[in-house]
Amino acid sequence: MIDVLVGGQLDSSVYMRRYAFDGSTIKWGYSPGGTVNGIAIARDGRIALAHAYYTSYQVTVLSADGVKLWSYSHSSTSGQDGISVCFDSSGNLIIGCEYHTSSPYYTLRKLDTTGSLLWSAAPNGNTTRCVCVDSNDNVIAGGDNGYIRKYSPTGTLLYSYNHGAAVYGVAVDSSDNVLMTGTRYSFSVTTRKLDPTLTTVAWSADHGNGCYGIAVDKDDNVITVGIVSSSVTTRKYQSDGTPVWTKNHGATVRAVACDLAGNIYTAGDAYSSLEVHRYDAAGNNTALINFGTNLYAISTKTETIPPLAISIGFRSPLPLREISASSLITGIIIYRCYLTGGSGTIQIPMSSFQCRRRIDTKAWLSIVCPSATDALVTQITDRSDGQIVLKRGVKYPDGSEQLDEMMRVDYETLRFDKGSNSASATLTGRSTETYIAKERTVTGISYRPTTDDSRRVRCDIDTYLSPGDTVNLGGAETMTVSEVTIYCSPSQAGMELGET
Structure with a gap:
């Protein structure tokens, strides 16, 4: 179950609420003042709020149920607000704030x-407006002076990039490329995609x-x-910058989450008594939330699935750091299979399972x-007209699980092998898939022969890699993938890539 957390101006004594997926059921609300x-939202469910100055505090951390755990003050002066927050994979909290004192x-x-300061930096002038972390817990920050800065987990400055105008949003993709957006630079650019070293601009766009x-x-x-521009507030792009669709909220939209x-x-701002829109991947408006006043923040939380008996699945011998671009976790990769x-x-x-895409x-x-x-x-x-659905996810240290669909094929054949003491079944299926080319970086390369000028690479599993993708093999070497084969059992797991 997916919950939606929103925050903004005061409405009926609260500044933030947690809604159920339907957008109308309020689970609880909270006022940080x-x-x-x-x-x-941290992996363990803790919730951090960056908020306006209140009794010397600008950041409040809550339990998953909305109970205050602690607060933090970066300044004792009114008007120096908390602006942005994010958690790293260890549950440490990164905050961006206003600071005008000196x-x-x-x-x-x-x-x-626990809220104790580990390190601080001065990357963005008077205000750091946006923060995020990559898969290595490096910290990316942007703000009023137009710079994006990347810091190591210990606070060492690694890279900088000058957008030339105020930066209001930063994010990373599954390859740790950095996405930024903000005020228009030279009246022509609001959004850029940069490589992990903030050196190369892959593409740019203008809202x-x-x-x-x-x-x-x-x-x-x-x-x-x-802000509304030509009746558009929301834009979706493919990973290569190709526009997919646009939407109009009707008033300024200030936050987005997936x-x-x-x-x-x-x-965003209230328009026709609505502040939140939910769109599916195709851009269809599927739910609305009426908070009551303007909103400035939004996040989502996928509730973990109750533990399942290990007899209906297995775990991969690979540690998991990342289940999606926007969710850093620590646990064990698991796989589950269903038949519709x-x-x-x-x-x-x-x-065990094996799959192949070409x-x-x-x-x-x-x-x-x-x-x-x-x-x-x-x-x-009895389900000869069904589909085999393979799901991949994570088993947390507390035993709970979270799953995401990895592959779906039309069920075709069943082979039943029965001996005197045991029996097994093998299900197979096929389906037609559409792929959108992107760039990925593979890890754990252990085998890479070349035959007739075509390379094959054996490496760690990356379920987001598809045929047609360009993979970074390390250094300056890349390869366009024509075939992806994944094999997995409790004793071994891996992926083999073939070149065109």
Whole structure:
């Protein structure tokens, strides 16, 4: 279940609320005492609010149920507000804030899980307006002076880039490329995609007016929001910068977030008694929220799935740092298999799987089911018109799980192997898939022969890599992928890439 957290100006004694997925059910609200400018959610469910100055505090951290845990003050002077927040994979909190008291202006700070200061920096003039972290817990910050800065987890400045105008939003994609948006530079650019070293601009785009927020979805698409320009407040781009669709909230949109299902949430000024829109991946408006006043912050939280018996799945021997571009976690990768059709979806016990994707060829998936019973075989054959659904996710240290769909194929064949003491079943299926070329970086390369000028690479699994993608093999070497094969069992897991 996905919840939506929004924050902004005061409404009925609260500055932020947690809504259910339907957009109308309010789970709880909270008032930190001032306008909420930023919301972040940690892996363990803790919620951080960056807000206007109130009794010397500008940041408040809550439990998942909305109970205050602690507050932090970066300045004892009124008017120096908390602007933005994010958590790293260890639960440390990064805050961007206003600071006008004296130079240097320490507007970027990193706190530990108890609120103690780890380090501070002065990257963005009087105000750091946006912060995020990449997969290595490096900190990216942007603000009023037009610079984007990247710091190591210990606070060492690594790279800088000058947009030339105020930066209001930063995000990273699955390859740690940096996306930024803000005030128009030279009346022609509001949004840029930069490489991880902030050296090369992959593409740029112009909203036509100032932008206030940016997000990257699970497929590395980019969404920007801002002031109305030519009846547009919200834009979606492919990872290469190609426009996908535009939407108009009717008034300024100030924040944007995505969930693991590909939904996009925008929050902004009140217009026709609505402040939040939810769009599906195709741009259809699927839900609305009436908070009551203008909103400045939005985030989503996917509730973890209750633990499942290990007999209906298995875990990969690979550690997991990242389940999507926008969600850093620590745990164990797990896989689950389901079969649709017939009288309803069933879960298939699984000991291993193999899948293959090729350009101009149907995708193929094979699932091995251990200890198959006659009753299970009957259930499978009753769903001959169904689809095999493979899901990948994470098993947290507390035993809870979170899953995301990895592959879906039309069920085709079942092979039932029965001996005197045991039996197993193998399900296979195929489907036609459409791929959008992008850039990825692979890790754990262990085998790379070349035959007839075509390379093959064996490496760690990357479920977001598809045929047609360009992969970075390290250094300056790249390869265009024509075939992706993944194999996984409790004892081994890997991926093999073929070149055109």
